[in-house]
Amino acid sequence: MSTKLKIGLFGFGCVGSGLYEVLNQSNLLNASIEKIVVKDPTKKRNLPASNFSYDPNSILDDPSINLVVELIDDADAAYEIVTTAIRKGKNVVSANKKLIAEHLAELLVLKDEFGVSFLYEAAVCASIPVIRNLEEYYNNDSLAGIEGICNGTTNYILTRLNNELKSLPAGKQAFDLVLEDAQKAGFAESDPTLDIDGFDSKYKLQILILHTFGLKTIPEDVLNLGIRHIKTDDILFAQEKGLKLRLVSFARKINDKVVAFVAPLFVKSDSFAYDINNEFNGVSIEALFSDKQVFTGKGAGSFPTASAVLSDISALQYGYKYEYKKLVNASSLAQDFELKVFVSADNVAALGKIKLLEVEEQFTSHNYAYKVGRINVSQLTHGLYRNNPDLFIAFYSESEISINNDLLAN
Ligand SMILES: NC(=O)c1ccc[n+]([C@@H]2O[C@H](COP(=O)([O-])OP(=O)(O)OC[C@H]3O[C@@H](n4cnc5c(N)ncnc54)[C@H](OP(=O)(O)O)[C@@H]3O)[C@@H](O)[C@H]2O)c1
Known part of the structure; x- marks a missing residue:
């Protein structure tokens, strides 16, 4: 009844x-x-x-x-x-x-x-029915990871930057222009901070982590890097390698710890995120027995x-x-982990301050420079990196992530 x-x-x-x-x-x-x-x-x-x-x-x-x-x-x-x-x-x-x-x-x-x-x-x-699916359908199959494009505003901006690269002004101006368009079209708020700095994606990731891994978090627990400092050269770098940049909410279980972050990711053409365009959202759930399943749809609108x-x-x-059944066997969040990162700046001197564990690739010209290598993510939680207007930081989706046990013990 x-x-x-x-x-x-x-x-x-x-x-x-x-x-x-x-x-x-x-x-x-x-x-x-x-x-x-x-x-x-x-x-x-x-x-x-x-x-x-x-x-x-x-x-x-x-x-x-x-x-x-x-x-x-x-x-x-x-x-x-x-x-x-x-x-x-x-x-x-x-x-x-x-x-x-x-x-x-x-x-x-x-x-x-x-x-x-x-x-x-x-x-x-x-509109994507993800929470109830995590609660009910994925109730028994152990979940290995979840990734989502959970913010339509940033996905719209990244799609346009990628598709219209040749016709947009160079450098940081392209981002400003497309953001302004997104605001006019009603896709972005007049104060776009929560969207473009990855906070909105992080709030959603926290809810996903709760229903995927039974883990309760507060916003300060999860790193969020946004797309505010992206430049046309960064998009060009991605295109030359056959990659796209997407702002991804990411959580994966590694050695019984959950690695979680929101960051711009370079994604390959075989990634679900590669084909999620404009204001659309998508979520990929990876389970032990059913493998990866992808939900896509409208992530906003009346x-x-x-x-x-x-x-x-x-x-x-x-x-x-x-019922929050996963709370019973909840794992904990990894405090620090290492993965492959791309850092770029148009202020070339600013890049010198970034310390990578290994540098795989680097480029320097008079008005643009980048480095690719591995980094301990705890470095990025410092204000020096996070809010530095000179730096754009992106991770590699397919890179091996290792948990830094020394730091975990502290
Ligand atoms: N828009 C989307 O696509 C979307 C998607 C997913 C989730 N959400 C979430 O849904 C919620 C609503 O978003 P929205 O886009 O519908 O917002 P909105 O269009 O800005 O409307 C907000 C409404 O809340 C009312 N309001 C604000 N403060 C209030 C208060 N203290 N007491 C009573 N009413 C109050 C406003 O009243 P007045 O009409 O009098 O100004 C208005 O009717 C937000 O939490 C948002 O994050 C939105």
Whole structure:
């Protein structure tokens, strides 16, 4: 028997209004939106004003509402809404990866304490059904690794840089131009930091790591390198080797430790990531017995994201909860590891400061230089490398990764 779901919806923007439409068009008869809370009373809406409230308590204090769907764009306010709803015994569906990644451990304890369900399929790659698959389908087969293109904005930028290299201005200007276009087209936020510096991809990776390896992380645990400092010469370097650059969320089990990072990766034509273009997302799951399986689809947008929210609502009709069975045998995160890296700079002197373990290849001209070699990734967590506007850093997807046991012991 399914439970009648009385929904209190927070947010009526891109995803919230999409959910309203999708729910109306679906045959989910046993769920209805009872109240909608938004923020700005002056905003014009496509529904009568009587549908909206600006008081969160109109939902949170209403005992008849048994499901809160949180679709707002403010992670701090979302934290208050979600934790209050759980404490009041309401099930919660959210699409807010930042909120979830920043408060993972606390949210898991809280939802158990109050015996409610907390679902968030839309938070990772929107319409791609990855979380429930990791929870249910990949419940028994041991997982070796997961890789995803989880951010449409950066994938759109990298695709255009690759495809239009000849017609774009040289150096860093090409990136600035394409980012501006992405903002105009609505693919990128006016403050693009979370996307282009890899934070958005990292929040999603943290959620994937939880459901793949049963590992709870905080954002500071996982390295994120972005694409802000990419230059046309870097794209040319990739093309000359038959490679493409993609911003990848990466996690793999090596010797019982999980190696995880977000970074631009050079990918070969046989990699799933090579053919994920424009604003599309893709996730490759590697299991012990079923080998690699790839999911691709729309990682953003009103209806695609709403469809994942709808799927969570539908699952809740039958009391679905994530069971987090993998938490029991969770491995730990590798603190340091070594792999093949590419570092480039248009300020040639800046490159001299990078210490590689072995240099395989290098090039220097008056306005561009690069080095390829192996590096201890812990070096890159220092501000000197991470936020240095002179340096673009990318990893090699196929390179052997070794865990630095000396550093692990510290
Ligand atoms: N857009 C996508 O493609 C996508 C994909 C996957 C996940 N998500 C996630 O989905 C969530 C919503 O994103 P969105 O793109 O729909 O955002 P959006 O279009 O900017 O809409 C945000 C909505 O949240 C409301 N809001 C903001 N602060 C609020 C508060 N304190 N109380 C009540 N309402 C508040 C806004 O109210 P007003 O209307 O009054 O301004 C607006 O209706 C975010 O967590 C986002 O990361 C989005």
